[in-house]
Amino acid sequence: MVRTRAAISPTGYPHIGTIYQAWFDYAFAKKNKGQFIVRIEDTDKDRTVADAEEKVFAALDWFNLMEDESPRKGGSYAPYRQSERLEIYKKYALELVNKGKAYYCFCSKERLDEMRQKKQKEGKVPMYDKHCRNLAKEEVQERIKKESWVIRLRVPENTQIIMKDELRKEIVFQSNDVDEQVLLKSDGYPTYFLAVVVDDHLMGVTHMVRGEEWLTSSAKIILLYDFLDWKKPLFFHTPIIRNPDKSKFSKRQGHTNVSWYQEQGFLPEVVLNYLSLMGWSHPKGKEIFSREEFIQLFDLKDINVAAPIFDLKKLEWMNGMYIRKSQKSKVKSQIVDFYKKQKVIFDEVLVEKTIPLIQERIKKLSDYLPMCEFFFKPPEKYEIDLSGKKELFKQISKDLEKIKDWTVDNIGNQLVQTAKNSELKNSEFFMLLRVAITGKKISPPLNESMEILGKEECVKRVKELTG
RNA sequence: GGUCCUAUCGUCUAGUGGUUAGGACGGCAGGUUCUCAACCUGUAAACAUCGGUCCGAUUCCGAUUAGGAUCACCA
Numbered sequence: 001m002v003r004t005r006a007a008i009s010p011t012g013y014p015h016i017g018t019i020y021q022a023w024f025d026y027a028f029a030k031k032n033k034g035q036f037i038v039r040i041e042d043t044d045k046d047r048t049v050a051d052a053e054e055k056v057f058a059a060l061d062w063f064n065l066m067e068d069e070s071p072r073k074g075g076s077y078a079p080y081r082q083s084e085r086l087e088i089y090k091k092y093a094l095e096l097v098n099k100g101k102a103y104y105c106f107c108s109k110e111r112l113d114e115m116r117q118k119k120q121k122e123g124k125v126p127m128y129d130k131h132c133r134n135l136a137k138e139e140v141q142e143r144i145k146k147e148s149w150v151i152r153l154r155v156p157e158n159t160q161i162i163m164k165d166e167l168r169k170e171i172v173f174q175s176n177d178v179d180e181q182v183l184l185k186s187d188g189y190p191t192y193f194l195a196v197v198v199d200d201h202l203m204g205v206t207h208m209v210r211g212e213e214w215l216t217s218s219a220k221i222i223l224l225y226d227f228l229d230w231k232k233p234l235f236f237h238t239p240i241i242r243n244p245d246k247s248k249f250s251k252r253q254g255h256t257n258v259s260w261y262q263e264q265g266f267l268p269e270v271v272l273n274y275l276s277l278m279g280w281s282h283p284k285g286k287e288i289f290s291r292e293e294f295i296q297l298f299d300l301k302d303i304n305v306a307a308p309i310f311d312l313k314k315l316e317w318m319n320g321m322y323i324r325k326s327q328k329s330k331v332k333s334q335i336v337d338f339y340k341k342q343k344v345i346f347d348e349v350l351v352e353k354t355i356p357l358i359q360e361r362i363k364k365l366s367d368y369l370p371m372c373e374f375f376f377k378p379p380e381k382y383e384i385d386l387s388g389k390k391e392l393f394k395q396i397s398k399d400l401e402k403i404k405d406w407t408v409d410n411i412g413n414q415l416v417q418t419a420k421n422s423e424l425k426n427s428e429f430f431m432l433l434r435v436a437i438t439g440k441k442i443s444p445p446l447n448e449s450m451e452i453l454g455k456e457e458c459v460k461r462v463k464e465l466t467g
Numbered sequence: 468g469g470u471c472c473u474a475u476c477g478u479c480u481a482g483u484g485g486u487u488a489g490g491a492c493g494g495c496a497g498g499u500u501c502u503c504a505a506c507c508u509g510u511a512a513a514c515a516u517c518g519g520u521c522c523g524a525u526u527c528c529g530a531u532u533a534g535g536a537u538c539a540c541c542a
Contacts (some may be wrong), residue, residue: 009542013503028513044541109540116539125469127539150540169470175471177538192542216471216537237472244478246534274479277491281480285490304480307535311478314492360505371503412501419501430501442503 002034003206006067007196008043010052014059015257017211017249018243020275024238025209027291027298032207039199040081043189059258063268070204077203082195089190092198093125093151094227101227102183104140105132105152120287127179128152130438151184153193153220161219165235167305173219182219193217197224200233206231207300211246212240212307231314239307246309254310265338265365270319278308279360288321320363328355331455338365350375352389353452357444371444376453378461379439389432389464392422396433397462406455412447437461 004025008018022038029036038060042048057072069075081086096102105128107115108426115125133154135143143149161173183194192197202207225232235300243253250256260272269291276294279285280303286293322333332352339346354372362368386393399418403410419429434446443449450458 007542032517041542047541096542105540107540112539120468123468124493127538148540152540165472173470179538184542185541190542191539196542211536212472213536214542218471239473240536242535248536279479285481287479287491306473308480309478311492314479317492322503358504361503363504415501425501427501440502441473445501446501 001204001206002029002032003037003204004029004034004209005037005039005200005203005205007039007041007199009044009051010056010057011047011049012052014052014056014269014412015256015446016258016261017256017270018056019059019063019065019150020241020278021209021211021238022065023063023272023275024124024298024300024303025222026067027295028207028209028300029068030295033054033066036065036075037075037203037205038067038080039203039239040071040083041192041195042081043192043364044081045083045187045189051409052193056204062258062262063272082190082199085195085199086188086190087201089194089198090188093190093194096153096183096224096227097151099227101154102151103133103134103154104144104149105182106143106147106149107131120239125177128181131178133180139395140324144405148186148283149184150186152182153223155180159220159391163218163235165215165218166235167236167238167303171215171218172219177221178219178360183224184347193220193224197221197230198230200462201225201228201230203397205233207236209238210234210301212237227269236303237305239289239305244309246307249310255312262418263366265367266315266319267322267334267365270322271315271450273322274315274318278310279305286324288318292448316363320360321367323362324360326359328352328359331355335365335368339369343368348355350452354444357452358450374438374440374443377451377459378464379435379437380433382439383441384432384435386432386436386465389439392424393436393465394434394460396436397466400455400459400462406451408451411450416445433462436465 006025008022015162026035026036038057040053043051053071057070057454058066067073069077069080071080093102097104111131112128115129115131119126119129134154136456155173155178159175161175161178163171163173165171181193182191184190199205218235222232226258243249245253252297255261272291273288273294276289276298280298284299302403326334329352332348332355332414336346336348336351354375358368358371361371396415396418398416400411403414415430416426419426424428424432430446431441434443435441435455437443437446437450439457
């Protein structure tokens with residue numbers, strides 16, 4: 001039975017990298033008819049943000065990554081929020097102490113800071129100096145009663161720690177390079193390392209999928225599994241998404257907040273499709289595929305570990321592609337819903353009429369309004385100065401009024417006539433009229449737009465410019 | 468700086484011990500066209516370097532270089 005989990009720390013807005021991770025976890029679990037768990041890693045009281053958890057789930061819902069077990073859904077391994085599992089971590093921390101695999105440490109923050117600074121100056125790695133490693137049992141018993149303490153991992157000396165990452169060769173760490181990490185903090189909360197190992201084990205996680213940023217610290221994880229005598233899950237360290245300058249994906253250079261993609265009008269299935277291509281490729285080279293197809297084909301083992309750069313241009317292309325290939329009715333409701341969230345309410349019938357004109361012109365849902373605003377209200381300004389063209393517009397309005405049956409063809413035929421008589425080049429003529437009707441030099445096809453606007457409105461807009 | 472990871476067009480990638488190294492985005496040039504798109508055609512663009520192994524390496528191994536990650540009582 002495959003069980004994967006997304007370990008999410010509620011410290012801010014939902015991050016696109018979290019979704020990237022979760023997508024692989026989710027897809028792999030589903031492909032194997034297993035379970036996908038969402039666990040909330042809120043072991044840092046200072047950094048935990050009140051509504052972050054809620055937002056994370058809202059983001060997962062937007063992408064339709066429904067978990068099988070989580071704080072909100074429950075499950076047989078509850079609780080799924082680490083802050084509610086403190087007793088469990090403490091139990092194992094003490095077990096480690098009893099086994100001699102961890103020890104109490106009483107060092108103050110000041111001492112540690114000083115010690116680290118000194119080491120830094122000497123050009124050494126600022127690891128813990130093992131000051132409390134070998135205190136006598138009696139002394140420890142005395143001090144834990146009246147002093148503040150933490151529990152640290154006791155790292156064996158002069159050995160190798162080997163991590164088998166399923167996507168790489170064996171990774172060998174020298175134990176002497178591994179810091180004696182704090183496992184249980186003085187406030188009784190565990191640190192990540194203890195919590196993740198305990199939970200993954202207790203929750204039956206079979207495939208530990210996490211970002212490559214964890215790779216360097218994985219010796220601690222290995223040690224913990226060995227000390228606790230637990231069977232290890234399979235480890236997969238997935239590539240980190242990068243900025244164009246190749247640094248870790250950040251809001252400085254990219255858009256890391258899921259809400260940005262929502263606000264721009266990217267479709268969730270497109271974002272997922274795009275993310276699938278970061279480190280994975282379709283066996284037949286397809287780039288556009290459904291989530292079902294991905295789930296069926298995806299295997300964690302096929303992930304390419306070289307860190308990819310996030311290419312917004314390609315995402316935009318893909319989003320446009322999806323919109324073009326969608327049913328018109330679907331595009332309509334997506335647009336209506338998208339703007340409803342921004343409190344912009346459209347006449348749905350009118351929106352529906354405009355879809356054929358803009359479906360292959362918009363890349364994101366947010367492109368709709370700038371392109372189509374003129375359907376809903378007359379232009380407030382014109383991108384070309386039309387003040388010297390009064391005679392022309394007089395003629396046009398006269399000719400438009402002659403049209404009995406207001407259809408694209410009739411409008412087109414009449415305008416070609418009018419253009420001819422005007423002695424302007426076709427392109428010039430239509431550009432002037434386009435700006436008169438839409439206010440802009442770039443617009444959906446003019447005749448079709450005019451048909452939708454209706455005779456009365458078009459004549460009115462042209463007449464505006466004659467006086 | 469220590470440790471660890473990585474290395475095919477600008478970007479995402481496919482691929483093989485012998486290939487004209489393929490596709491996609493983006494770019495450029497055309498076509499279509501009342502604008503912009505869309506669509507079609509064409510085009511430029513890559514195996515980091517140096518050593519091995521081998522009849523033969525982009526492919527296997529090593530080193531170098533470059534990039535990245537990480538070094539907390541944060542995750």
